[in-house]
Amino acid sequence: MSEVRIAKLFKSYGNVEILKDINLTVEDGAFVVLVGPSGCGKSTLLRCIAGLEPITSGTMTIGGKQVNDLPPAKREIAMVFQSYALYPHMDVYGNMAFGLKFAKVPKADIDRRVNEAARILQLEPLLKRRPRELSGGQRQRVAIGRAIVRKPQVFLFDEPLSNLDAALRINTRVEIAKLHKMLKATITYVTHDQVEAMTLADKIVVMNKGRIEQTGKPLDLYYRPVNLFVAGFIGSPAMNFLVAAAKKRDTLDLGDGHELAVKLPAACKVGDKVTLGCRPEHMTFGGSGKLKLTGTVDIIERLGESGFAYVRLPSGQTIIAEVRGDPKHGNGDKVDVALDAAQLHFFNSDGMRIE
Amino acid sequence: MRKPASAIAVHGILGLYTALALFPILLVIMNSFKARNAIFGQPLSLPTPSTFSLIGYNKVFGDSSVVSYYVNSITVTGGTIFLTLLFGAMAAWALTEYKFRWNTLLALYLSIGIMVPIRLGSVSIIQLIVEMNLINTLTALILVYTAQNLPLSIFILSEFVAQIPKDLREAARCDGLSEYSIFFFIVLPLIRPAMATVAVFTMIPVWNDLWFPLLLAPTGGKQTITLGIQQFLGQYITDWNAVLSALSTAIIPVLILYVIFSRQLIRGLTSGAVK
Numbered sequence: 001m002s003e004v005r006i007a008k009l010f011k012s013y014g015n016v017e018i019l020k021d022i023n024l025t026v027e028d029g030a031f032v033v034l035v036g037p038s039g040c041g042k043s044t045l046l047r048c049i050a051g052l053e054p055i056t057s058g059t060m061t062i063g064g065k066q067v068n069d070l071p072p073a074k075r076e077i078a079m080v081f082q083s084y085a086l087y088p089h090m091d092v093y094g095n096m097a098f099g100l101k102f103a104k105v106p107k108a109d110i111d112r113r114v115n116e117a118a119r120i121l122q123l124e125p126l127l128k129r130r131p132r133e134l135s136g137g138q139r140q141r142v143a144i145g146r147a148i149v150r151k152p153q154v155f156l157f158d159e160p161l162s163n164l165d166a167a168l169r170i171n172t173r174v175e176i177a178k179l180h181k182m183l184k185a186t187i188t189y190v191t192h193d194q195v196e197a198m199t200l201a202d203k204i205v206v207m208n209k210g211r212i213e214q215t216g217k218p219l220d221l222y223y224r225p226v227n228l229f230v231a232g233f234i235g236s237p238a239m240n241f242l243v244a245a246a247k248k249r250d251t252l253d254l255g256d257g258h259e260l261a262v263k264l265p266a267a268c269k270v271g272d273k274v275t276l277g278c279r280p281e282h283m284t285f286g287g288s289g290k291l292k293l294t295g296t297v298d299i300i301e302r303l304g305e306s307g308f309a310y311v312r313l314p315s316g317q318t319i320i321a322e323v324r325g326d327p328k329h330g331n332g333d334k335v336d337v338a339l340d341a342a343q344l345h346f347f348n349s350d351g352m353r354i355e
Numbered sequence: 356m357r358k359p360a361s362a363i364a365v366h367g368i369l370g371l372y373t374a375l376a377l378f379p380i381l382l383v384i385m386n387s388f389k390a391r392n393a394i395f396g397q398p399l400s401l402p403t404p405s406t407f408s409l410i411g412y413n414k415v416f417g418d419s420s421v422v423s424y425y426v427n428s429i430t431v432t433g434g435t436i437f438l439t440l441l442f443g444a445m446a447a448w449a450l451t452e453y454k455f456r457w458n459t460l461l462a463l464y465l466s467i468g469i470m471v472p473i474r475l476g477s478v479s480i481i482q483l484i485v486e487m488n489l490i491n492t493l494t495a496l497i498l499v500y501t502a503q504n505l506p507l508s509i510f511i512l513s514e515f516v517a518q519i520p521k522d523l524r525e526a527a528r529c530d531g532l533s534e535y536s537i538f539f540f541i542v543l544p545l546i547r548p549a550m551a552t553v554a555v556f557t558m559i560p561v562w563n564d565l566w567f568p569l570l571l572a573p574t575g576g577k578q579t580i581t582l583g584i585q586q587f588l589g590q591y592i593t594d595w596n597a598v599l600s601a602l603s604t605a606i607i608p609v610l611i612l613y614v615i616f617s618r619q620l621i622r623g624l625t626s627g628a629v630k
Contacts, residue, residue, distance in 0.1 A: 050525075050529060052525050052528065052529075071528070072525075072528045072529045072531075073528065073529065073530065073531030073532075074531075077529065078529065079525070079526070079529045081522040081525070081526060082522070083520060083522045084522075085520065085522035085523045085525070085526035086526075087523065087526075087527075087541065088545065089544040089545060098530055098540075099529075099530030099531055099532075102530060102531050102532055102536065103531055146526075146530075150530075
């Protein structure tokens with residue numbers, strides 16, 4: 001079993017708390033993605049798991065063994081760095097074999113493991129090359145190979161795709177997903193790219209300002225974000241938020257002349273301030289129905305099959321609605337945007353979800 | 356693009372300087388192959404069949420003490436390079452990688468050594484060496500030269516060590532290397548070009564130095580070649596053949612070392628080992 005359990009973890013540099021009360025379990029064989037804006041502490045958390053940063057308080061176990069004070073090598077982890085961190089003075093084979101040599105693995109065994117990894121990652125023709133003679137994607141594969149040969153309990157990936165160009169990123173993403181299935185490996189993966197998070201993860205951990213905001217399956221986070229931060233972070237373009245007052249049990253007043261007939265959640269009282277959330281893809285540009293907003297078109301981004309319209313409401317706020325096909329509207333036109341009543345999110349004045 | 360006229364001017368000036376710098380050396384080498392009369396008669400002409408003579412070289416290599424002077428010089432220079440590079444790189448690694456209490460102060464203290472000429476401390480150095488019973492030993496010279504060269508080498512090597520990406524050291528830590536292994540297997544190979552630079556900086560003044568051999572190891576067969584030649588000059592004041600031949604051969608070892616290091620230097624620069 002190679003489960004990572006983190007309980008009540010705190011990490012501070014001097015007086016600055018970087019990580020606050022982190023509780024997280026990475027189940028055996030799970031692919032867990034830590035995601036959040038830059039500076040949210042996700043990389044620091046990964047480095048704490050790796051043992052590259054000491055933790056201030058709390059406990060951490062890997063495979064049932066407490067690792068708080070163990071150095072990285074004793075934790076049976078392997079890390080893949082954003083910059084790949086290949087040893088420039090060794091060839092591909094040397095890079096992959098290096099750690100094993102120091103672990104005093106028999107030579108024949110090293111040879112077998114490196115060749116196996118090279119076969120899986122299609123690096124066989126490149127074994128004698130130096131890192132500088134490789135392309136970005138190849139270097140990335142070598143870095144992953146170096147992790148595989150160590151047969152770690154847990155793989156740690158620190159934004160591994162950030163240095164690749166867009167096409168290669170998608171390719172490598174698929175490769176990593178396949179690799180996870182094949183090796184049945186336990187993986188913790190840090191990224192700021194939510195597409196990577198959504199596509200790869202069994203479980204996503206959304207972090208902000210050193211705290212875990214929400215942990216859950218990708219679609220749970222998408223359909224039921226627990227607070228405004230997660231709602232705004234997951235999904236692209238971001239969810240639209242409209243501040244409103246609950247006028248009646250079934251009417252929201254946006255304060256700019258719009259009144260929306262929606263059924264408010266039970267926890268919501270008349271007179272409460274409510275933030276209504278609706279994703280661009282759950283809005284119909286130019287649609288009709290009872291639940292609609294009217295505004296003027298600022299600009300339409302056409303991406304082909306679909307696109308996004310920026311619509312300015314009378315309050316001055318701009319909302320983004322998905323556009324399907326090629327709308328006839330131009331900039332400055334008045335337009336109706338219909339909301340999907342089944343896909344509305346409500347948040348209270350503290351920013352927490354209400355149902 | 357530079358204008359051709361200014362390019363010619365630059366090359367002209369540099370060429371002139373090169374000729375000026377190389378002329379005395381050329382003169383020494385040329386005259387070392389001439390008979391005594393020819394050295395005085397036609398000092399500026401190349402050796403001709405009638406003036407050619409190897410008498411100087413025969414004398415130098417016939418004198419067994421001269422050979423041991425060479426060995427002394429090579430030992431001192433080699434030992435100094437080795438210790439300077441080893442301790443310099445270790446200190447550079449420690450000062451850049453680890454954060455400890457007196458880090459900055461220590462770095463500053465070490466860099467003071469660059470500014471203060473070691474020769475100012477000659478008297479105390481002699482006292483120290485006498486106290487340590489190291490007078491007339493090569494060890495004394497190696498120790499003093501290492502101390503002399505460490506500050507600058509730490510300064511230069513620190514810059515290069517700092518350029519090694521942090522991820523690389525951390526990857527090595529994840530690979531299970533001890534801090535010493537990281538130093539020897541990751542850091543040292545990557546700063547090889549810088550070490551070649553430092554080796555060249557260190558080697559030439561040490562090889563050519565007359566001051567400390569004169570003070571610390573003037574007798575007892577522990578003279579370096581530069582000092583050895585001087586004594587030679589005193590003994591055979593009129594024997595220019597031997598002096599010039601000894602000087603010419605003294606150039607060779609340091610030239611070989613330079614070629615070795617400079618090749619490293621160029622290879623290092625072109626390979627981009629430190630990303």
